[in-house]
Amino acid sequence: MMPGLTVLMPVYNAERFLREAIDSILQQTYKDFDFLLIDDGSTDSSVTIIQSYQDPRIRFYQNEKNLGISATLNKGIELAETDYIARMDADDVSYPDRLEKQLHYLQTNPDCAMVSSFARIIDEGGQFVRQDRMKSEHFYYNLTFICWIYHPTVMYRKDSVKEVGMYTATYSEDFELFWQLSRRYRIHTLPATLLDYRETSQSLHQVLKKEEYEQAQQAQVLRNLRYYAGNSYTIPISFIECYRHNFQPLLAEKKLNRIVACVKELDYITQSILNTANPNLERAPVKLASYYKRRYIISYLTNQLPLLQKLMLLYQLETFESLIKQLKVTLKRFVYR
Template sequence: MKPTINFSPTISIVLPTHNGAQYLKQSIESCLKQTYPNIELVIVNDGSTDTTVEIINSFNDARIKYISLPTNKGIVAALNKGFSETTGEFLSWTSDDNCYTVNAFEVMLKTLENEENIDFVYANYHMIDVNGKVLKSGHVENPQGLDRDNYVGGCFLYRRKVYEIIGDFNAEAFLVEDYEYWLRVRAQFCMKKLDDFLYYYRMHGSSLTTAHGLEKIQDQVERIRAAYISPWKQDFLIGKRFFYKKDFSKSRTFLLKSLTMYPFYYQTWRLLIKGILRK
């Protein structure tokens, strides 16, 4: 028998926005037009000076909870304020320039309801331009991929107990606040990737990623990785990176260093032997 979805749980979506009026309406609509209707949308206006207020006020929907911060506090503060006001049994957040597919939360919730051992699910996405044209598709990876980078993406849903135990986002992880949070989640909860494409991630010149530059973001990723990933795994990942750059000498150096700390990881030995054979 095909499982039926229980329409009683509330899904709370936090949407922080700062001067994001250009795409905000589309983002709000994608949350409210879900095939799963029991949505609580918590919009946090982070000191916007554009037409954000007018756009939010144009929606006459009781599912919207509006919070206004008098000055710009930053995305981490906006997220933490938003989540503190949620009431749903399941939680998520999105950006003011991105959109969900119409069935995104129905699909993700169905997995969480059918698999009680899973606490956090996340899905693939499409990258779009300013006009909504699909540029390419992005595939998320299994939770182990977080050792290398933020492979969770922007489309996810998790149980409230995750938030209650993990707590707030970290202000010191600006630009990679989500990555740092996912690493904390992975350490205590069961995460699962879905093969569905349920999200549209917009590429444009005003996005945080573009504005701050990939190099700065990567520096933050490296700092966060060093704080949460064991030293032997870090050396393995560096050795692996040099291996695929065909710098086998540097690769061996880091792989051997990794083995001195943890000699039981098969992949380290495999890469080391392959590198020796190719020198």
């Protein structure tokens, strides 16, 4: 009988955390899976560690040379013999019921192409860093600007992923795939923490290839915006970075009118999203997600401005009640100094 799903794990010089990652999959409550491990030219003891396991569910392949993450994942998708594929990274830890819960969701929701989960962020020593919990209904709106989905938390349908071309980007490959899936199929995030995501000094997107990933994500965000606002749509890079919650480029311009224009442009983008048909579009959640994003941006930027500019910004962007509230807070701080 064919297994119910494939767990796909690319491996590259992962000896430090590899055994813990492998064990977390082999100890799942759901047992009926192929565990597809592909080594991408490791020069450490990763291969020896993998070969020390005798579990019959493990299928091990080695690339003749280093192909990179996207090509290795695409190879794994082609090798997978099941309808469902769960992604896993060689330095993370899946919780015991992860596969069971995600497979159940996909099987009972045939219109959904990909399901993810919350993640608990840990450091290299396994110590708690933070807990990320973003509501599933807010993911669609925010995926326009930021990849909120942790790659090793996802399980997807093989046919759907192949339909959108699999992994097509050299950098920020997960953001690209999730976006392409979200244009054609419904995606969902389970409101449960099912994985420990490890931040390490060898992280490609945070350390080793940070600049390349940043540039790729800027281009992806602009492409995403054009999906909603038209192929000729363009905005300054400082606006894109602000929507990605990197506020320094916009603040460095030291122009209040640019901040106002940036926030008003976000309002236009939100309306464009609401006007574009999509299998993930639900109007009320999009409006709520946009409200939270707008409030967060305004709150952060006003806190970086001198008092007079702060009040001028609120006057141009907020309601009269918000302005009065800010004035009261400011006066209280002045009186009690």
